Amino acid sequence: MRVALMVTCINDAMFPDTGKAVVRLLTRLGVEVDFPSSQTCCGQPMVNTGYLDEAVPVVRNFVESFAGYDAVVAPSGSCAGSARHQHSIVARRAGDPELAAAVGQISPKVYELSEFLVDVLGVEDVGAYFPHTVTYHPTCHSLRMLGVGDRPTRLLRAVRGLRLVELPNAEECCGFGGTFAMKNADTSVAMGSDKARHVRETGAEIVVAGDNSCLMHIGGLLSRQRSGVRVMHLAEILASTESSATPEEHPVDAATTTTDSDIGVPNVTQGSRSAIQYRRNR
Amino acid sequence: MTGTFVGMPPFPTAARAALADTQLRANLAHATSTIRTKRARVVAEVDDWEELRLAGAAIKDNVLLNLDEHLLRLEESLTAQGATVHWASDAAEACAIVVELAKRHGTDEVVKVKSMATQEIDLNTALEAEGIAAWETDLAELIVQLGDDLPSHILVPAIHRNRAEIREIFRRSMASVGRAAPDDLSDEPARLAEAARLHLREKFLRAKVAVSGANFAVADSGTLVVVESEGNGRMCLTLPDVLISVVGIEKVVPTWSDLDVFLQLLPRSSTGERMNPYTSTWTGVTPGDGPQEVHVVLLDNGRTRALADDVGRQALRCIRCSACLNVCPVYERTGGHAYGSVYPGPIGAILNPLLRGVGVDEQVDSLPYASSLCGACFEACPVRIDIPSVLVDLRAQVVDAHRAPMHRIPKPEAVAMKAASFAFGTGGRLGAAEKASGLVGRLVGRVARRATPDGRPLLGRLLGPGSAWTDARDMPAPPAESFRAWWKRTGGGHEQP
Numbered sequence: 001m002r003v004a005l006m007v008t009c010i011n012d013a014m015f016p017d018t019g020k021a022v023v024r025l026l027t028r029l030g031v032e033v034d035f036p037s038s039q040t041c042c043g044q045p046m047v048n049t050g051y052l053d054e055a056v057p058v059v060r061n062f063v064e065s066f067a068g069y070d071a072v073v074a075p076s077g078s079c080a081g082s083a084r085h086q087h088s089i090v091a092r093r094a095g096d097p098e099l100a101a102a103v104g105q106i107s108p109k110v111y112e113l114s115e116f117l118v119d120v121l122g123v124e125d126v127g128a129y130f131p132h133t134v135t136y137h138p139t140c141h142s143l144r145m146l147g148v149g150d151r152p153t154r155l156l157r158a159v160r161g162l163r164l165v166e167l168p169n170a171e172e173c174c175g176f177g178g179t180f181a182m183k184n185a186d187t188s189v190a191m192g193s194d195k196a197r198h199v200r201e202t203g204a205e206i207v208v209a210g211d212n213s214c215l216m217h218i219g220g221l222l223s224r225q226r227s228g229v230r231v232m233h234l235a236e237i238l239a240s241t242e243s244s245a246t247p248e249e250h251p252v253d254a255a256t257t258t259t260d261s262d263i264g265v266p267n268v269t270q271g272s273r274s275a276i277q278y279r280r281n282r
Numbered sequence: 283m284t285g286t287f288v289g290m291p292p293f294p295t296a297a298r299a300a301l302a303d304t305q306l307r308a309n310l311a312h313a314t315s316t317i318r319t320k321r322a323r324v325v326a327e328v329d330d331w332e333e334l335r336l337a338g339a340a341i342k343d344n345v346l347l348n349l350d351e352h353l354l355r356l357e358e359s360l361t362a363q364g365a366t367v368h369w370a371s372d373a374a375e376a377c378a379i380v381v382e383l384a385k386r387h388g389t390d391e392v393v394k395v396k397s398m399a400t401q402e403i404d405l406n407t408a409l410e411a412e413g414i415a416a417w418e419t420d421l422a423e424l425i426v427q428l429g430d431d432l433p434s435h436i437l438v439p440a441i442h443r444n445r446a447e448i449r450e451i452f453r454r455s456m457a458s459v460g461r462a463a464p465d466d467l468s469d470e471p472a473r474l475a476e477a478a479r480l481h482l483r484e485k486f487l488r489a490k491v492a493v494s495g496a497n498f499a500v501a502d503s504g505t506l507v508v509v510e511s512e513g514n515g516r517m518c519l520t521l522p523d524v525l526i527s528v529v530g531i532e533k534v535v536p537t538w539s540d541l542d543v544f545l546q547l548l549p550r551s552s553t554g555e556r557m558n559p560y561t562s563t564w565t566g567v568t569p570g571d572g573p574q575e576v577h578v579v580l581l582d583n584g585r586t587r588a589l590a591d592d593v594g595r596q597a598l599r600c601i602r603c604s605a606c607l608n609v610c611p612v613y614e615r616t617g618g619h620a621y622g623s624v625y626p627g628p629i630g631a632i633l634n635p636l637l638r639g640v641g642v643d644e645q646v647d648s649l650p651y652a653s654s655l656c657g658a659c660f661e662a663c664p665v666r667i668d669i670p671s672v673l674v675d676l677r678a679q680v681v682d683a684h685r686a687p688m689h690r691i692p693k694p695e696a697v698a699m700k701a702a703s704f705a706f707g708t709g710g711r712l713g714a715a716e717k718a719s720g721l722v723g724r725l726v727g728r729v730a731r732r733a734t735p736d737g738r739p740l741l742g743r744l745l746g747p748g749s750a751w752t753d754a755r756d757m758p759a760p761p762a763e764s765f766r767a768w769w770k771r772t773g774g775g776h777e778q779p
Binding site for chain 2: 007009011012013014015016017019020023024027033034035036037038039040041043045046047048049050051052054055057058061065086089093140141143144145171172173175176177178179180181182183184185186187188189190191192194216217219220221223224228229230232
């Protein structure tokens with residue numbers, strides 16, 4: 001099976017640790033994953049803002065990049081959803097039957113990470129170890145557009161050491177919504193503040209989700225509030241193992257005002273490594 | 283005496299004001315969560331709910347496909363049963379017909395059944411201009427009218443008001459238009475309802491002309507249907523001599539067996555009840571029983587424009603249940619007024635642009651963007667209107683309307699999208715952009731005063747468009763190395779780290 005990683009533009013440019021975690025995780029599960037370096041973006045930012053003409057070259061590049069793979073895995077429900085449900089709209093707009101045919105070929109092979117693990121690989125216990133209390137936010141596009149259901153929580157429950165606590169009003173949108181977060185910033189923040197409040201009500205150290213875009217919004221609010229709660233992508237938790245959890249010096253940032261935030265920081269992930277790197281850089 | 287939506291600012295501006303209204307936020311959070319819970323409970327008890335939704339959507343789609351034939355059949359049946367059918371292509375024509383009929387009967391007042399169509403055409407204002415008072419008799423519409431307010435919900439127009447506010451409105455305003463509220467009025471629901479009942483009773487018994495809408499119009503029998511909870515509709519539909527019903531052309535259903543599907547879908551979706559308390563049906567004129575003169579105004583007012591829209595026409599399936607409003611996280615926080623229309627919430631965000639067209643009015647053009655595209659509305663819709671897809675399609679229509687030569691200076695957003703389109707055109711271009719952002723990341727790393735809990739340096743408060751993000755949310759600096767650069771450097775992670 002030829003498997004391609006569709007890392008997504010936001011992970012590529014802003015959250016590379018998530019992409020690295022997917023590579024570690026899939027390699028550990030015996031899947032050789034390829035990264036077609038011509039890939040860029042799924043085109044959703046343009047489509048959802050109304051710029052269909054601008055999305056055409058992006059979708060064209062997408063189908064060229066991923067042609068010939070048996071499965072395309074994305075650590076994002078939203079981007080996978082865009083490939084599965086919106087690329088045909090863009091192809092129709094382009095009036096290009098060849099593009100439409102290529103979209104028809106590739107769209108059904110695009111999987112969100114939890115779908116790929118549970119449905120294609122048939123695993124729920126990925127051998128991860130993560131001794132922390134987390135709460136899970138089901139992102140809207142994974143929940144309602146793709147219908148991933150309880151796959152992510154089944155994967156999380158199988159992680160050794162992990163305690164999963166339920167998030168109140170979990171299925172309510174966090175308010176990110178792509179350019180909605182900018183065009184309707186006040187409403188977006190009002191929704192996100194309620195989401196952040198519910199996260200804090202759980203007492204969890206970490207809120208986990210399958211989309212870093214939503215997490216950037218929720219995490220941005222939690223960080224501004226000095227809440228002492230951090231966000232983490234599902235892939236990074238599933239990639240964590242006992243050997244990667246070797247005790248490291250705890251990263252402490254003098255400028256972080258709350259002490260709470262430090263208590264819960266897991267020192268088992270790529271995140272803490274980058275933290276140390278960050279301190280070195282300083 | 284009811285206000286008007288004309289001149290409302292675009293959604294983001296109106297929403298900002300609404301979001302700051304703590305009373306509104308509290309009232310809405312309480313009301314929508316209550317009704318959401320009720321709906322979820324009664325929908326869950328129907329085993330074939332999904333089949334019902336599919337049937338409802340299919341019936342409406344078939345009607346829309348042959349709308350002309352069904353409407354002519356409806357006209358024929360209504361006429362045969364003694365009703366008079368009028369055709370109105372827009373709001374002005376519809377209002378003129380109703381005003382003319384009221385004047386012909388020499389009345390200076392009409393009683394009204396709650397009706398979205400008459401709200402849509404702003405009939406009350408048209409009647410008022412001719413010296414005819416239009417009394418709203420639905421409790422929530424009465425609250426809105428007495429409060430010189432605007433409706434903010436399709437089903438519960440006064441959802442933004444709580445009991446204490448309603449008591450004050452009754453105490454302040456009832457006396458000037460009829461029977462006053464009692465001096466010792468409390469905010470108990472039963473006492474408030476009693477005050478409204480007594481106030482309205484004298485209007486029901488006096489009025490010679492009633493105005494209604496209709497939830498459904500059965501073509502083969504010429505029967506109009508009104509579904510309601512309070513019995514005020516039944517009073518209006520049976521007591522006055524003359525009944526005028528303003529009905530959108532999409533309300534037609536072919537037969538009574540089609541109606542059956544919707545009478546199962548509507549109450550559960552709207553009030554969260556298995557069946558609504560009052561379902562009134564009337565078929566033209568019945569000698570010696572009920573109104574002896576029945577008029578039906580069939581209203582287009584943009585519906586044929588919506589029908590011509592390949593993606594958007596599904597919005598004409600809407601049965602005005604308001605389930606989409608109650609589950610919408612945007613509506614729950616901004617309330618209905620921010621949408622600047624009698625049709626608020628997700629359905630309003632698509633219906634208003636579809637009925638009125640895009641590219642003309644900034645307020646209308648802002649509506650398709652008033653959604654995070656979370657999809658809760660589609661899930662709740664009893665006739666399966668894919669609201670998120672229609673929103674996305676309408677956004678493209680808004681953007682396309684502004685591509686026209688008349689808008690020669692592109693908006694910053696259009697420039698940004700063009701730039702992104704170019705950068706996302708090849709992996710090489712994106713890689714180059716990421717190198718630049720990585721440099722920014724390194725620089726920020728040297729000067730940043732704060733970091734995320736996992737140690738990533740934070741950007742400070744951004745200026746310009748970026749401030750829309752950083753006003754309320756922290757933003758991590760870009761990483762020094764992108765994923766693609768890491769992949770290249772390490773050979774896909776084989777040469778760690």
